[in-house]
Amino acid sequence: MSHGLLLTFEITILVLAIFLGFEVISKVPTLLHTPLMSGTNAIHGIVIVGAMLVAGLGHKDTLTTIIGLVAVVLASANVVGGFVVTDRMLEMFKKRERREPDS
Amino acid sequence: MSRDVTNLLYLITIVTFILALRFLSHPTTARRGNWIGAVGMLVAIVVTFSQNAIVSYWEIAVGMVIGGAFGAVAARRVQMTAMPQMVALFNGVGGGAAALISLAEFHNLAPDPGSLKTDISASIMLSAIIGSISFAGSMIAFAKLQELIRGRPIVYPLQQPVNALLFAAVLAAGIAIAAGSEQQWLIWALITGAALFGVLFVLPIGGADMPVVISLLNAFTGLAAAATGFELENNVLIVSGMLVGASGTFLTMMMGRAMNRSVANVLFGAFGQLAPAAAGGAAADGSTDGQVRSASAEDVAVMLAYASKVVFVPGYGMAVAQAQHDVRALADLLESRGVEVSYAIHPVAGRMPGHMNVLLAEANVPYPQLKEMDEANSEFSRTDVALVIGANDVVNPDARNNAGSPIYGMPILNVDQAQQVVVLKRSMNPGFAGIDNPLFLNPKTVMLFGDAKESVDKLAASVKAA
Numbered sequence: 240m241s242h243g244l245l246l247t248f249e250i251t252i253l254v255l256a257i258f259l260g261f262e263v264i265s266k267v268p269t270l271l272h273t274p275l276m277s278g279t280n281a282i283h284g285i286v287i288v289g290a291m292l293v294a295g296l297g298h299k300d301t302l303t304t305i306i307g308l309v310a311v312v313l314a315s316a317n318v319v320g321g322f323v324v325t326d327r328m329l330e331m332f333k334k335r336e337r338r339e340p341d342s
Numbered sequence: 343m344s345r346d347v348t349n350l351l352y353l354i355t356i357v358t359f360i361l362a363l364r365f366l367s368h369p370t371t372a373r374r375g376n377w378i379g380a381v382g383m384l385v386a387i388v389v390t391f392s393q394n395a396i397v398s399y400w401e402i403a404v405g406m407v408i409g410g411a412f413g414a415v416a417a418r419r420v421q422m423t424a425m426p427q428m429v430a431l432f433n434g435v436g437g438g439a440a441a442l443i444s445l446a447e448f449h450n451l452a453p454d455p456g457s458l459k460t461d462i463s464a465s466i467m468l469s470a471i472i473g474s475i476s477f478a479g480s481m482i483a484f485a486k487l488q489e490l491i492r493g494r495p496i497v498y499p500l501q502q503p504v505n506a507l508l509f510a511a512v513l514a515a516g517i518a519i520a521a522g523s524e525q526q527w528l529i530w531a532l533i534t535g536a537a538l539f540g541v542l543f544v545l546p547i548g549g550a551d552m553p554v555v556i557s558l559l560n561a562f563t564g565l566a567a568a569a570t571g572f573e574l575e576n577n578v579l580i581v582s583g584m585l586v587g588a589s590g591t592f593l594t595m596m597m598g599r600a601m602n603r604s605v606a607n608v609l610f611g612a613f614g615q616l617a618p619a620a621a622g623g624a625a626a627d628g629s630t631d632g633q634v635r636s637a638s639a640e641d642v643a644v645m646l647a648y649a650s651k652v653v654f655v656p657g658y659g660m661a662v663a664q665a666q667h668d669v670r671a672l673a674d675l676l677e678s679r680g681v682e683v684s685y686a687i688h689p690v691a692g693r694m695p696g697h698m699n700v701l702l703a704e705a706n707v708p709y710p711q712l713k714e715m716d717e718a719n720s721e722f723s724r725t726d727v728a729l730v731i732g733a734n735d736v737v738n739p740d741a742r743n744n745a746g747s748p749i750y751g752m753p754i755l756n757v758d759q760a761q762q763v764v765v766l767k768r769s770m771n772p773g774f775a776g777i778d779n780p781l782f783l784n785p786k787t788v789m790l791f792g793d794a795k796e797s798v799d800k801l802a803a804s805v806k807a808a
Contacts, residue, residue, distance in 0.1 A: 249572060252581055257587070259585070260363075271696065272694075273696035274700070275695075276560055279564065279585070280563075282586050283433075285359075286440050287390075288387070289440070292396075294446070308398075312412075314409065314439040315405065315407075319410040319414045328700055329372045332372070333709070
């Protein structure tokens with residue numbers, strides 16, 4: 240695929256993703272806005288893929304690798320923390336009474 | 343693995359992320375959705391690892407363990423009341439990662455001048471700028487929420503011109519690089535400048551406006567991730583980043599609407615400084631003539647115990663006092679006496695979108711009792727007692743009646759339509775925005791002064807005795 244064609248293609252999916260995003264997110268009730276926030280937080284942890292690529296590809300100098308590895312650390316914290324914290328929150332939303340272990 | 347196969351496998355990840363968001367449309371499916379998203383993320387990581395070109399496996403694995411362990415421990419330990427800080431922190435590290443990726447990519451590609459295609463260098467610049475603004479801005483938001491620095495707006499002379507100049511300089515550096523001036527020092531300057539801008543841009547924003555800022559920074563990190571996708575020609579980054587960008591933008595707009603203020607006003611208005619200029623004329627309904635009546639916990643307890651419908655209106659004060667469990671205990675007591683209890687949640691109550699819902703869910707409040715603003719407002723007229731716990735601006739009738747008030751036009755919870763209003767408040771100090779609240783002077787209102795948690799505990803004890 241030529242570079243120009245690839246770019247056109249990328250812009251197309253970008254625009255489609257915007258519309259899809261608005262469509263899906265407008266259905267999330269205000270009740271769940273905090274989990275939405277932390278859930279999307281976890282999703283942007285996908286930069287870990289980018290971080291792995293820049294850290295992992297053979298480089299001419301070590302500085303690039305080091306910067307890439309720092310990015311890997313940050314992105315991993317983002318991914319793991321984001322999903323775990325969202326899970327903790329969503330676990331709490333219950334429809335009916337339940338026995339109270341804490342408080 | 344060929345590039346085509348890799349991209350097809352990344353499609354799995356994209357689908358799982360969309361499903362994760364789709365499942366968030368209902369509390370019963372939301373948790374499953376989150377797991378599906380997590381599995382999708384794992385797929386993306388495994389696929390990336392199995393690319394032939396990847397060499398430094400071990401270093402990456404060690405980095406992942408370090409970062410992952412930090413994330414897991416922080417996410418497990420954090421208290422629900424500290425959730426806004428946590429979200430800001432994870433948001434920041436994501437933005438920081440995007441900026442660093444751009445830095446590394448530029449450092450790696452640029453030594454041969456002219457080797458970068460314009461669109462690639464433009465996306466590198468975008469992701470570097472947005473990512474570092476998001477990183478630094480989120481860290482300041484974190485510091486404000488964690489009360490490491492004061493929450494009130496920090497202002498200095500010529501703030502807006504200075505910020506604008508700095509941003510223009512950052513942008514100029516970005517354009518210079520994209521136009522072919524591939525100097526290494528330029529990108530370092532650009533990243534530092536953007537980070538400084540991120541700091542300066544969040545400093546003047548007050549605590550009550552945090553829901554808007556956090557949503558906006560969330561959108562920024564998403565956009566930075568999408569830009570990273572363009573520089574690495576990677577679809578999963580483009581789509582996922584943009585989904586987050588759309589979500590953050592959507593929430594930012596919703597929060598702005600819930601305050602009846604434009605996003606620009608929130609960002610550049612330095613709202614809620616001490617001694618605001620516009621105290622606004624006298625309240626239109628004339629209730630300012632009234633006096634503040636304070637009541638004892640026993641009086642209020644009797645009022646509650648013999649009511650048939652009580653609505654709790656929580657605000658940031660409940661979060662600060664960590665009173666959510668005590669509130670739930672009081673609600674249980676009232677329910678056992680046959681009182682109908684519900685909770686009225688304003689969209690911007692607290693420090694992030696949905697903050698109150700999460701706290702009350704933590705205290706085991708069943709979510710059907712948590713009413714959104716419109717539904718709650720339709721119920722106040724047949725409510726005996728509205729119990730306002732640490733909320734102020736979101737129940738201020740001036741927003742409805744007094745065109746001179748700085749918050750005029752903001753949709754509020756109409757607690758003054760209830761038969762009686764009880765306001766739990768630390769003292770008579772004006773709320774965050776420094777605006778008078780005629781609700782406190784309303785003849786229907788009684789004040790119960792003190793820490794929210796202690797007051798609620800006293801109420802519960804007295805209800806038991808009643």
